[in-house]
Amino acid sequence: MEDILSLSAVELSAAIKEGKTTAVEAMQAVLSKIEEVEKEINAYVTIDKEGALKKAEEVQKKIEAGELSGPLAGVPVAIKDNMCTEGVLTTCSSKILNNFIPTFSAEAVINLEKAGVVMIGKTNMDEFAMGSTTETSAYGVTKNPRNTEHVPGGSSGGSAAAVAANECFFALGSDTGGSIRQPASYCGVVGLKPTYGTVSRYGLIAYGSSLDQIGPITKNVADCATVLEVITSYDKKDSTSIDRKDTDFTSALVDDVKGMRIGIPRDYFGEGLDEEVKNAVLAAAKEFEKKGAIVEEFDLSLVSYAIPTYYTIAAAEASSNLERFDGIKYGYRAADAEGLHNMYKKTRSEGFGPEVKRRIMLGSFVLSSGYYDAYYLKALRVKAMIRKAFDEAFEKYDIILGPVAPTTAPKLGQSLSDPIKMYLGDIYTISANLAGIPGISLPCGKDANGLPIGMQMLANSFEEKKLIQAAYTYEKGTV
Secondary structure (H helix, E strand, C coil), X not given: CCCHHHCCHHHHHHHXXXXXXXXXXXXXXXXXXXXXXXXXXXXXXXXXXXXXHHHHHHHHHHHHCCCCCCCCCCCEEEEECCECECCECCCCCCHHHCCCCCCCCCHHHHHHHHCCCEEEEEECXXXXXXXXXXXXXXXXXXXXXXXXXXXXXXXXXXXXXXXXXXXXXXXXXXXXXCCCHHHHHHHCCEEEECCCCCCCCCCECXXXXXXXXXXXXXXXXXXXXXXXXXXXXXXXXXXCCCCCCCCCHHHHCCCCCCCCEEEEEHHHHCCCXXXXXXXXXXXXXXXXXXXXXXXXXXXXXXXXXXXXXXXXXXXXXXXXXXHHCCCCCCCCCCCCCCHHHHHHHHHHHXXXXXXXXXXXXXXXXXXXXXXXXXXXXXXXXXHHHHHHHHHHHHHHCCEEEEECCCCCCCECCCCCCCHHHHHHCCCCCHHHHHHCCCEEEEEEEECCCCCEEEEEEECCCCCHHHHHHHHHHHHHHHC
């Protein structure tokens, strides 16, 4: 095998099954790559070297015995550090969970294990998934492998950077307001947020429960479809899990968009959008037209309300979800505190970073009596209106095409000084979470500095196959 690391996840698994390489060799290749670049990139919080090599040996034996024959058997994966992994440190990149070792694994991780995928370790992220740059992590910032002076995006920045730097063959991320799609765009890889309820949230440490969804970050669209097929399952342990019958996502890897109706929202191409990003996305639309798709501009209303709605709902849910981190049952506990209340205060003051505190306080405010109706209930009403606007758009179009983010990856240190500006960077991605619909980000060019530009496609609920087909067709035409 020439260079194992250049293979996609599906290609690697095929090569292992054909005897051209082994799961152990693949893991060794990844671990030596991590050793080489990790000091610079900082994509991982925890690397389980011994466990990974041991597991790779076990999986290799099962592949040889014919017990594991799936399309991802033997492939090394990185898991975002907000998904529980039995016996392996899980921190959410926060000091408050610096010693938390779960006794169970997230359902999505279990599904990967059943398929013979081998976990390398846990990737860095914005603390509790709150941020858009992976700079709010308690374990240091992650850098963009395409240019280490820039951020990789967030909150799944570690996962996207690990895929882009060949420190894994694919990774899992979670997406509350764009946290898979935006880092995938900044790092020049493929990221997919499935329809809400498609992938079980059991074992995902919650940020905004009505918005969170786990999804794949991969090198190409074929890997993306394959991983999604493996991690999708109905789970009784997650009350929002949906029992879907149409989960053969790889069947959508078809190079054909003839007659597909693609809508481009005018609202997404107004002020604030970088010219190079705009041109790259519109050039991609032209590619679809050449292949026989019908591309039209249209007005998607309520775009300007998406950000206040999202931050009201997400912060409210976060303030409720993060109450459990109090220093009593698990995680960090402040030393020399006097009395219970003092211990709570000290633990949470010392354990949470500034961005997490900001969102907890914002959430507690919008849920407090006197403000609940004015903010939280109003946000829920607007959320329903945004869903309705998408329903109307999908009556006319199969897919909505637009940018992922207003600019390419900003420089390190630029975003944290202005939180509002950082929040505004989510303008194109958060509507999909509010509406519960699937979205995919894939590379569509580079800016003048060589930084990747991503485009985003959205489809109606449960229509991931349309996204995969369109993305696959675009990728085939441009690679």
